[in-house]
Structure formats: structure tokens, C-alpha cells
Amino acid sequence: MLAAIVSSAQAEESAFNMTKGVTDISGKVYDLHMLIFYICCAIALVVFGAMFYSMFRHRKSKGAVAANFHESTKVEVVWTVIPIIILVLMAIPATKTLVAMEDTSRSDLTVRITGSQWKWHYSYFNEGVDYFSLLATSQKAIDGVEEKGAHYLLEVDEPLVLPINRKIRFLLTSDDVIHSWWVPDFAVKKDTIPGFINEAWTRIDKPGVYRGQCAELCGRAHGFMPIVVHAMEEDKYDQWLLAKKDEIAKAEQEAAASLTATLSKQELMTLGEKTYLDRCAVCHQATGAGIPGAFPAITGSQVATGDVSVHIDTVVNGRPGTAMQAFSNQLSDKEIAAVVTYQRNGLGNSVGDLVQASDVNTFKAASSQTSKEGQ
């Protein structure tokens, strides 16, 4: 049986065994895993072998007569000492690898990873580049209405882009609950803990697309916050970073322009619906009905049908102490304006008022003013 397991483990590595990965460390971890596995197999062979031999030979139905021994200090010492020796032999490579894994010094670049319900926020240190990375699989595919793609649940809208052959340091934290950032190909799994910063590092050997998932139960959509990393050659990465900076600058210009623009109800509702389905529906549900006792409904809610500034405040600043997070840095003013409009005029509500990006911007400016005065 054991032989079958070993051979099947080797034959189809990716489906049945730990990945070797694409870093020096992940290779070492794989070797360590296989070493301990083979040692366990050898011990199993001896112990279970003796047991099965005994079960076949020393059975009463075959006329076996029970011996009378039931103690031997010598034997007891032997099978206490031998395991200790084996354990020490296991501990030596494990210790070496661990110490190497925890040495985050002399890194070439730093990426801050922030987990939040249920997405990842990547921020390139000192580069002014940061963005969110969300599940790209459609709800329809999850519900079985649409065909599931090859990377079902393991695809995101914007992957983390990293260069190969550079030592990358990750600083990990969280906005809400504990998540865990895990990419098996790097052998990196580190919890992101609200209020604390963890460190990890990797140096990728091969360009490629590497996929992982959140590994710590973090609420309703824990199974739906994948990680995708694009590892590129150094020069390509540098180009990507420049292009990304351009993109961000353009987006900022657009955001500034949107402040003076007045969108029609139709435009606001279309953008609002898209934003709602991407960001809000996971809790408040696509229908706006929420989940009673867990996530409040939008349809007929006091916030969505009452004073508009309270509504904007809720979206911009979130509700501390609840699962409602602050979206002021996650969505543009235009998107916030659109989603608020959509919530007030769609999902069964019909308040009738429109919110423009400039309203959101004015609200933000006013609230930062009051908080400054408060200080």
C-alpha cells in the first residue's frame, strides 16, 4: 500500500503532492517534506511489518501459544533512544531551512500586503503604486449558471506583479480579521493580523503565473479571495512599474475631471450597479436583501432611504466595529457617487436624488476639516 502511495505521489506531483515551487526555499521545503515522509514510511514499514507478521504468525487459530514475557528494560531503552536520534537528524535540516526562511534582511524591494474582507491590497513601498486585487470569477460561474474556467476561483482582476531574481520583502497586515497570504510555489504563508505587521520574503527563480489562496478562515467569502502573482523578468517588471505609475497618474487626472462633470442618472445607475455587484453584493446580496442577522438589507434601509450625507458617510468611512469597511481609498469618488445613487434608486428603493462625484469630494473635504478641528 505504501509503495503505491509513494509512486502515485511521484507520478502526479502537482495533483497529489506538495509543489516544488519556483524558489530556492520552496525547493528546500519540498525536500524536507519528502525526507520526513520517507523516514515515516520506513518507520511504518518496520512497525506495521512486525505487527502484520505477528498477526499472521501468532494467531491462536494457527495453534500459536502465548509467550510469557512482558517487560524488558533493554528493549525499552532501545526504542526510546533510536527515535530520539532520528528526530535529531530531522531537526537539523529543518532548523537550517527555517532560519533561512526567517531572514528578511537585505531585500531589493518591499511590497506591503493588506488583507481585508475579501480582497488583497498591494502597495509597492516608495513607488507610489498600490491597488486592490479581487476575485475575477463571476458569481454565475460559482452558481453553476456559467461554465467554470480553468482557473475557477484562482483568478483575480489585478494580479500582484513581481520581478524574478530579486529578494522581495513582504510586510503583511490586515484591515479587519486575520487572513493568511499563501502562495505554495514560494512556500510563503504568513498571517495578516490587524494592528500588527508580519514579515516574509521570497526570491523567484522562474517567470510565470503563480496562484494561491487565503489560508485563514476570515468570514463568509474566505474561499473567494485568491492570490495571483505574475513573476516577470527584471526589465519587464521595471517597464510594468512605469506603465502602472502612468496609469495611476491618468486615473488621478480623470478623478479630478470627474469632480466637475455631471453624470446623467442613467450613467450613474449603470456604473453604480457594476460597482455594487463587484463590491457590495458579497454581503448585501445582489438583490439588496442582505442576510438577516449578519448583513443588513439595502432595500428599504434607513441609510439608503434617509439623509444622503449619512449614506455617503457610511460608504466612505465604513462603520467601525462592524463588517462594513471604509471604501474611501478603495473606490474613486465617481464610483462612490454612482453606487450611492444606485442604492438609493435601485434595489427596490426610489428616493430620487442623484449623487455626483463632487458631492462625495465635498463630503470628504468637510469631514477631514472637522476631524482636523477636532484635533
Add this chain to the structure above:
Amino acid sequence: MKTSKPESENIKSAPVADADLSRANSAIAVEDDHHHEAPKGIARWIYSTNHKDIGTLYLWFSFIMFLTGGAMAMVIRAELFQPGLQLVEPQFFNQMTTVHGLVMVFGAVMPAFTGLANWMIPMMIGAPDMALPRMNNLSFWILPFAFLILLSSLFTAGGAPDFGWTFYAPLSTQYSPDSTALFVFSVHIMGISSIMGAINVIVTIVNMRAPGMTWFKMPMFVWTWLITAFLLIAVMPVLAGAVTMVLTDKYFGTSFFDAAGGGDPVMFQHIFWFFGHPEVYIMILPSFGIISAIIPAFSGKKLFGYHSMVYATCSIALLSFLVWAHHMFTTGMPVFAELFFMYCTMLIAVPTGVKVFNWVATMWRGAMTFETPMLFAIAFIILFTIGGFSGLMLAIVPADFQYHDTYFVVAHFHYVLVSGAVFSIMAAAYYWLPKWTGNMYDHKLSLLHFWCSVISVNVLFFPMHFLGLAGMPRRIPDYAIQFADVNQIVSIGGFAFGLSQLIFLWVVIKCIRGGEKATDKPWEHAEGLEWTLPSPAPHHTFSTPPKID
């Protein structure tokens, strides 16, 4: 049921001493006017101070909880049968994994062991009953209420707890459903019940051994339970502290686990696992005692290395306090701490290995027979050892970074808890059923139960190792396409294992209702005072202590 009302009224008005109790009963059931007979009707169970009756209550309760928790596992496996969301909401899926864990740990495994302790410890040490019979009654009867509270939370507006049985903060404090208070209250009750049970075991073993029953003449089951009881008293208050802090963080504005208020979410994990790791051994040490009784009985030999078994149990218990953080290697501990907890964890393999070697040595050159208890005991040794191997792999910190929170871990702890603890409980049930009921169980059906269980449990849990290694995280309601085939196999194994346990229910009921009469000592080489008593064991035994030479 008609007579039950006046009966219970009668008893309410009577002082609750044993003798009075049977007198109160005799008012209705005249033919029962004998102190050594069990009272009749529902009152027998509600007011019982008899260790055998309370043991029976514990065992039935645990079996009902086993089926309840099992039904939740079926929901989990049905949803995971294929990729996509088909049957349940992710929120409800999380409630299922959470309540499944809580019910199995606190409702199925622990009460089963307490039930066995109640039935067997007095009979094994030659005592007439447990030392604190009224507390015994109370420690059982608060349990059903604890689980009623917990299970009722499934029907509240926000649903049951959905943060995993490990209830990590801040998921359980800031982001949890309103029913968290019910969860906290029910865990408190479970804890109180466990502590009372543990006190009772310790007092009984220390004070009520028959003359001549010296420490090193005690059966291994008594030894392992004594050590387990100390572990319980040491760590259940820690759990109570953890849930209380969750309660005050959530409802009363404290910030034990909230960094924004000066607290620390990782501290929660340290506190929880300081309870949680000894808890793991609480659920396995009594198994060691059971297996140490059964293997010699069917090998025709004495247990090999009795003394080293006792010492190994003690060292496992002590080490269990030094390894808790191996559940938290990915939280970002200092390297020194990671190394310390890795070495300590690896060290546990030594005493555990000693136990396995001792069992094999007991079988070696014996004259083995393979009755159902023996089959379950052998399956226990093999499958528990496989769980031990994956435990050793998990101890290796660099590799643990890859295993942590994946199905590899799920496979590991189900090997030690299901094919470990649960199999040992079934072995115990088959071993002592003749003594409990006076009848032999249906041999053929019991074999059917064994083979169905042992095959399906491996179909269920073995492929989970592959899923974990290939990268499937635990506690997810939906998964990537490449995990589909193996998940399907696992689910089929799950349904088969669940259904197999209905055979067990059938065997037990059949055995209670009749069958071939059991002799006082149905197993030729069984050792222990319980086999000197008639089968079924009378309501009161060892009213005069036996003599032990």
C-alpha cells in the same frame, strides 16, 4: 409515560438520599421494593446517582451528538461533492464546520470517555460507585442544556457561530453573529460539566480503590483517565477565560484581542491553544487506556511494559503544555519560539512511539484472536500511527508553512480523532457491551460495522492528505477545478462512513434487547476486576470491597 408525572412529584417531595429514593419509587412500583434494584421509569435517569446509569446516559448522549455532528459533516461533504455552490450559503457552510467541530469535540468524544469512566472506573478499582454521585448527576444533566443552547443558535436570525470551533478573534469578536453569546454560555456549561467530571474521577481513583489496589496495580484505563482528569482541571478554566474575554470584547467594550484598544489578536490564539493542545490529549489518553486493555486480552499475554506505559502517558501529558504554539507557526513568531515549539512537538513522538511499540510487543508471540474489539483496537493502532506520522510532518516548521490550514491538517486530526479516539470508543463499546447488557452483540453485524467503518474512514480521510498537499485550504465551501475528483471520492467515503455508524446503532440496540447470554468473563484472557462481576453487572457492585492480592 402516564405514571411518570406522579412518580416525579413523589420524588420531588422526598429527600434525595439513595434509600429514600427507592422508597419513593416503591410507592408506585411495589415489586421494586429492593435497594439493589434500579428505580423504574424516567425518574431513574433524571435523579440517578448510580455510576452505571450515569455512564449509560453519557454514552447515549454522546452517540446522539455523534450522529448530530455527523449530519453536519454530511452537509459539508454534500456541498463539497462538486465545485460551485449548490446546496448551502457560504455563511451556513461556516456554521456547519464550526458547530460540527464543537459538537464532536465537546458533545461526542469527551462525554463518551466520561461515560466509559463512569461505567468502568469504579468496577475496575473495586469501588461501589463514584466518590461524588450527586455531582455526577449534575455534571451529566447540565450537558444536554449546553448543547440545546448551542444548537438552538442555528435557528437565530444571524445563524449559529460561523468562526470555526477555534473562534479566532477578531472574527469571533467584532465580526461574529449575535448568537455568539449563546456559544459562550454553552461552552461555559460544557466546561463546568467537564471539570466536575474530572474532579469526580480524581477523587474516586485517589480515595476509593479497594484495599490492595496499589497505584501500579491500576489498569491502564484508570491511569490514563487519572492523568486526563488533571489535564481537564488544568485547561478547562483557560477555555472559560478565553470565551469570557470574547464575550466582553464583543458585548462590553473591552479590547483584550483588539489592537485598536491595546489588545492583541494573537494573544487569543496563545490562550486558546494553551487549552487546545492539552485538549487534544484529553481526547486521546483514555483511548490509550482502552487499547492497553484490549490488546493483551486478545493476545493472550500481559501488556508489555506496563510501567513504561504509565511514564509515557505522564510525559505526554506534561509535554502537552509545551507545544501549543505549533498551531500558530504562521502567525509570525520569533525564530527562537518556532524552534522551541518545533523541538518540543517532535519530542512527543518519543513517548507516543513507546506506546505503539509496547502494543506491538504485546501482540508479538501472543496467541491472538480477532474478535470485534480487537479488530477496532488494531485499526486504532495503525490509523492512529498514520495520524502520528502526519503530526510529526506538521511539527517541521518549514514544511508546516505549506501544510498549515490545508486539508493535510484536516486529514491529520481526523486520523487521530476519528480512526483514533472514536475507534477506541467503539472498541471499548464492543469489549464491555457483554458486561453492560449481559448479552453478546451480534457478531456478524459487528464485523459488517467494522469493515464498513475501516474502509470508508480511509476513503474519507486518506485522500485529504493529497488535497492539502496540492494546495486546498480548509474551511472553504467551494474550490478550484483541480480538486474536484479527489473531493468527490472523499465525499463518497464520508457518506459511507456516516451510514456505517447506523449499523453500530443497530448492533447496540439489538444487544440491549437480547442475544446470546454473556458469561461473566466472555473474553478468555481479559484481566481486571470488572470480569469478576456477573454479566450484566448488577445495579450496585462492590458494596464490600474485593480483595486484591
